[in-house]
Amino acid sequence: MLSSLIGRVLTVGILTKFNYLETAGALALLFTTSTLFNNALPPLHKEIYIKAVKNKVYNFREIFINYFYPLFLILLFSSFIVCILIRNFLDQFETSFLLNLLIFFYLFSEKIFDEFHRYSLTFKKYFPWNIIGIWRNPVNNIIFFTLIISGKYSEQYIFNFILMMLPISTLSPFLLIIKPFKIWKSLNYYYKLIKNSSFKLPINPPLLKAWLISLSMLLPTYSERIASLTAGSKETSKMYIAVAIFQLITFIIDFQILSNKKAEIIKNKTLKQLLKNSKIFLFSFFIITFVCLGYAFLNISDGLYNNLTSIFTLIILGLSIVLNSLSLIQEQRIFWAKRYKAIFIEMLIISSLLLFSFIFLRFNTLILSIGIISANIARFTISTKIANEY
Structure with a gap:
């Protein structure tokens, strides 16, 4: 793995x-x-x-x-x-x-x-x-x-x-x-x-619900990766690598919380209780700092302005991934409370905000990253509000 x-x-x-x-x-x-x-x-x-x-x-x-x-x-x-x-x-x-x-x-x-x-x-x-x-x-x-x-x-x-x-x-x-x-x-x-069989797509109601929810979560889940592709032709691969390293944050949160604390999520423990003693924020700070400093060091010949623009973009995308991962914990709480409709409506709202960003802000990666983190702030706020109601 x-x-x-x-x-x-x-x-x-x-x-x-x-x-x-x-x-x-x-x-x-x-x-x-x-x-x-x-x-x-x-x-x-x-x-x-x-x-x-x-x-x-x-x-x-x-x-x-x-x-x-x-x-x-x-x-x-x-x-x-x-x-x-x-x-x-x-x-x-x-x-x-x-x-x-x-x-x-x-x-x-x-x-x-x-x-x-x-x-x-x-x-x-x-x-x-x-x-x-x-x-x-x-x-x-x-x-x-x-x-x-x-x-x-x-x-x-x-x-x-x-x-x-x-x-x-x-x-x-x-x-x-x-x-x-x-x-x-x-x-x-x-x-x-x-x-001896005819082709049929075995889409029953539970499977259809799962499919619709997974489709609605595509853009919110992978928005940062897609944003990395909007950089200039010479920067695309560098931004992709940086954002891919940021995925370690998601990996650690998934491993420490979503995998190892499944029972506590099902019991609807609060986010604060789930994150207790996890060191997730310290790890996230280290990864974001490491990526930004590494990017600046490896691209020092690109000039101060280009480097600062790229670093600001990466900081925003890194924080956005942290918010995304925390939101996913809240959505897991909602999922196990069987509030599928609430998740679907939330994802439609966030996907609409992100789609607006990708249509109108895609010409500048820094501005696009601001649009993405704004949508993810909304995602975290909405998912937290819904999760705390149950």
């Missing part, structure tokens, strides 16, 4: 260090897009996982028909659509069938990795997920680093190679769990299942 957390940041960081800025910027855009894409698809696993974990009952036919098969078809179609849309933003590279194909398979494989990650954590089956994580991140970055320092390859070649290696490293470890003599038998079994 740690290698997954820093793997993408390290890839973009290596490219930026060796002045492959167009490739780094394109990957920052693609990595952010794939994260949004993965979270926008319907959570078909939800009901099946709850049933399997609670009742310890596994019906492969039901899982295949209601989960694997519809997800596979949705993924094929949606990956193709997103590939077409995102290709228009990668105008620094020449259009080619190969590039489109690589983007498609990258998006497709990222969702497979995301689902397999969820499956591994839910059922505590870490093989071959550990192999995938090691190959995708440390091993791939060593390969990328070797190619980049050689200086023999163009930016587009490096971009294509990275997009090729990520799906390969994600999908090939599955060969470790495939029994060669049962491949034909398995394919025949899957064919009969598909032949």
